[in-house]
Amino acid sequence: GQNIDQPTEMTATEGAIVQINCTYQTSGFNGLFWYQQHAGEAPTFLSYNVLDGLEEKGRFSSFLSRSKGYSYLLLKELQMKDSASYLCAVREGNSGYALNFGKGTSLLVTP
């Protein structure tokens, strides 16, 4: 099984940068995912990391350190539409595509 921890809530200002952390414990790591979920909508895929380091995709970047069981999602130039829940999910080696999700971080972007 896995323990996945991320902050429950965060608040940031429009135009700023915010970092959402995720720590995990797993017996057979096989990938870490970040999803964005707006209220009342389905989660949408943001990023995937399987090797250590930073993956950049536009305003969003995701970092992974497997030895530390740690990842973060970095959101730059925040926009009001970035207000959403951000879900960290870990896949174990023998679990097929099954993902184990953290409980999500609710991000509020204020003017």
Added chain:
Amino acid sequence: KAGVTQTPRYLIKTRGQQVTLSCSPISGHRSVSWYQQTPGQGLQFLFEYFSETQRNKGNFPGRFSGRQFSNSRSEMNVSTLELGDSALYLCASSLQISYNEQFFGPGTRLTVL
């Protein structure tokens, strides 16, 4: 290309009843996973199907079951409903099993009274 579709979108049942939810994956996708989302527990994995076979199962009681058809469409069934089964049930599809990106449907909101 149409996304993942789930029917019905909303459902109200009473304790003890059973329910069947349906999921149609994106055309060409062969892997379907089901998740339960509640405010308290977040997103929890139910099961995963590929080529009509259950490949993985989460920690849910046997009242939760599913199947996949030859056209990759999938159904999940919950028998003897309990109040705690009230949740958003999400289906996600991907091209292959263990593929990196999966796409979620809008979900079925189940309320058990």
